[in-house]
Amino acid sequence: MAEIGRRALLGTGLAIGAGSALAACTGDHPKADKAKAFDPHDWESVRAQFALDPGLAHFAAFIFASHPAPVREAIQRHRDALDKDTAGYVERFTEHEEAVRKAAAGYLGPGARPGDVALTDSTTMGMGLLCSGFELRPGQDVLTTEHDFFGTYDALGKLSDRTGATVRRVRLYDDPAAANVGDIVARLRAAIRPRTRLVVVTWVHSSTGVRLPVKAIAAMLADLNAKRDKADHALLAVDGVHGFGAVDTDVTGLGCDFLTSGTHKWLFGPRGTGLLWSRAWDAVAPLIPSFSFPRGPEPQGPGMAATPGGFHSYEHRWALTEAFAFQTAIGRDRIAARIRDQATRLKEGLAGIGSVTVVTPKDPELSAGLVMCRVAALSPREAVDRLRAEHRVVASVTPYDDPLLRFGTSIVTTPEQVDQAVKAVAAIA
Numbered sequence: 001m002a003e004i005g006r007r008a009l010l011g012t013g014l015a016i017g018a019g020s021a022l023a024a025c026t027g028d029h030p031k032a033d034k035a036k037a038f039d040p041h042d043w044e045s046v047r048a049q050f051a052l053d054p055g056l057a058h059f060a061a062f063i064f065a066s067h068p069a070p071v072r073e074a075i076q077r078h079r080d081a082l083d084k085d086t087a088g089y090v091e092r093f094t095e096h097e098e099a100v101r102k103a104a105a106g107y108l109g110p111g112a113r114p115g116d117v118a119l120t121d122s123t124t125m126g127m128g129l130l131c132s133g134f135e136l137r138p139g140q141d142v143l144t145t146e147h148d149f150f151g152t153y154d155a156l157g158k159l160s161d162r163t164g165a166t167v168r169r170v171r172l173y174d175d176p177a178a179a180n181v182g183d184i185v186a187r188l189r190a191a192i193r194p195r196t197r198l199v200v201v202t203w204v205h206s207s208t209g210v211r212l213p214v215k216a217i218a219a220m221l222a223d224l225n226a227k228r229d230k231a232d233h234a235l236l237a238v239d240g241v242h243g244f245g246a247v248d249t250d251v252t253g254l255g256c257d258f259l260t261s262g263t264h265k266w267l268f269g270p271r272g273t274g275l276l277w278s279r280a281w282d283a284v285a286p287l288i289p290s291f292s293f294p295r296g297p298e299p300q301g302p303g304m305a306a307t308p309g310g311f312h313s314y315e316h317r318w319a320l321t322e323a324f325a326f327q328t329a330i331g332r333d334r335i336a337a338r339i340r341d342q343a344t345r346l347k348e349g350l351a352g353i354g355s356v357t358v359v360t361p362k363d364p365e366l367s368a369g370l371v372m373c374r375v376a377a378l379s380p381r382e383a384v385d386r387l388r389a390e391h392r393v394v395a396s397v398t399p400y401d402d403p404l405l406r407f408g409t410s411i412v413t414t415p416e417q418v419d420q421a422v423k424a425v426a427a428i429a
């Protein structure tokens with residue numbers, strides 16, 4: 001992906017950083033948190049758990065999580081304990097890491113084992129561990145798509161440099177708004193060669209908002225693999241970050257072999273946390289020495305050996321348990337419905353503005369919480385700047401060669417704010 005993409009991403013990050021500084025003044029303190037009782041069935045109560053600036057409509061909150069109160073409290077608890085007696089508290093490493101893995105496995109779905117979860121710092125780290133450790137035999141090749149994140153291309157470039165394997169890209173749709181399941185699966189199928197060993201896709205494209213039919217892709221690969229030796233199976237790896245925490249689907253039910261995701265976007269987990277889950281760890285050599293000591297009550301697993309060692313910012317990593325609990329208390333199904341209903345409302349509203357073209361598919365089965373559009377007379381950057389300055393609506397620019405105006409509907413936004421965003425776009429369009 002071009003350098004412009006990286007610059008645009010960094011630019012977005014800086015804008016968010018400024019917003020967070022504002023938010024921090026409004027109550028990011030454990031004492032303030034206690035006052036806000038958490039009722040997971042009340043969306044206002046859910047929103048009140050965040051220290052986000054209430055004067056802004058946060059349609060870019062998915063980029064880098066604001067921590068809800070239970071996560072902030074857990075971070076503070078671990079931080080205080082580490083500051084008080086670091087040596088004593090890290091002795092409890094196994095207990096805390098296993099709690100995180102257990103919570104992650106519960107959220108990943110039936111059949112997920114805590115020992116199959118590698119704890120990472122981000123989606124990107126998980127993709128790097130996977131691609132840098134993936135073992136290929138001479139002549140095997142790798143397939144990805146034209147719609148993936150630049151971090152994926154970098155990771156696959158390193159895989160290619162290390163092994164000499166060819167990495168090809170296939171285009172899965174020409175017009176995102178008209179994308180359809182049959183065509184996506186057929187195009188991917190047509191690009192797979194007899195020696196293709198790894199297929200890498202992104203669950204929800206951060207360039208267009210298209211959600212790939214991962215189950216249908218996995219079913220197509222299962223058919224194909226039925227005719228191959230196990231060592232030649234085409235394995236499916238998914239960058240799941242914009243689906244994980246946004247879509248009501250068990251990862252173990254997707255049929256993929258690897259899923260990497262940050263837990264600091266839609267899941268609103270601690271910043272700097274993520275995971276790499278696999279049911280095919282045999283295909284990957286651990287890259288970085290692990291700190292997952294072989295002791296404790298849980299069975300050890302390959303995900304633990306694949307978890308990069310060295311001391312980490314444990315106050316964040318160990319507070320991930322509370323992030324899963326927060327999501328589970330609200331209900332993955334209710335969260336996904338809340339995101340989908342607002343996204344549909346937003347797409348319908350934007351489609352009614354003459355000079356706006358909605359790029360993301362209308363169909364909720366082919367989209368999630370990301371909504372991208374073009375505004376005829378404005379660059380996406382100008383649109384984002386004016387929406388914030390003139391209408392207190394926070395949106396973002398997609399960090400790709402063909403930049404678009406991007407919104408993310410989530411548990412921190414409301415249907416009323418969706419209407420506010422539509423009006424704001426109409427005013428600047």
Ligand SMILES: Cc1ncc(COP(=O)(O)O)c(C=O)c1O
Pocket residue numbers: 121122123124125148149151202204205206239241242261262263274
């Ligand atoms: C599809 C996709 N993958 C990965 C990332 C990076 O995520 P992380 O910060 O968790 O590495 C992003 C955006 O930040 C993205 O849009």
